[in-house]
Amino acid sequence: MDISEIPQGSQGKYNQAFFLQIRLHELWLRIDRMSTNLLDKSEMFGIYNYEVVFNDLCSILRMVRPYLHKADKEKIEDERKKIQTFINTEKINGVKVDGAKRYRTFDRNKWNELKELIYTFELNIEEYAHKHGLGNPTKSDPSRALID
DSSP states (O other): OOGGGSOOSSSOTTOHHHHHHHHHHHHHHHHHHHGGGTTSBOTTTSSBHHHHHHHHHHHHHHHHGGGSOHHHHHHHHHHHHHHHHHHHHOOSEEEEEETTEEEEEEOHHHHHHHHHHHHHHHHHHHHHHHHTTOSOOBTTBGGGOSOO
């Protein structure tokens, strides 16, 4: 959505909640698209899709974090640090050199571990966002919508 699509009338041109909802929508949309092949490299960003997904989840976390209780903040921050350390230190893809030959390597165990960490992180952030009115409202409770 661009600025020309902002609703006029009862809603102000610079309604922060409206822009926050757009930002959240864009992040969740990219997470969904990148998640179809987490091991692919993003041409747009020059990093693996799992790194883009993790970065986008961290962006959502920055929006949700002020609403969290101390225990939830500590829990999700521990998860974030664990994933960041894993990405920075563990090699999932590599190259093995044997004389003049080069072979690509793939560590399935490390990949499965990282995939599970990201999955749990995403579920927790989604739950926190929904709990604090930053997710999609349900039909049973439309009052939880961020914007009208």
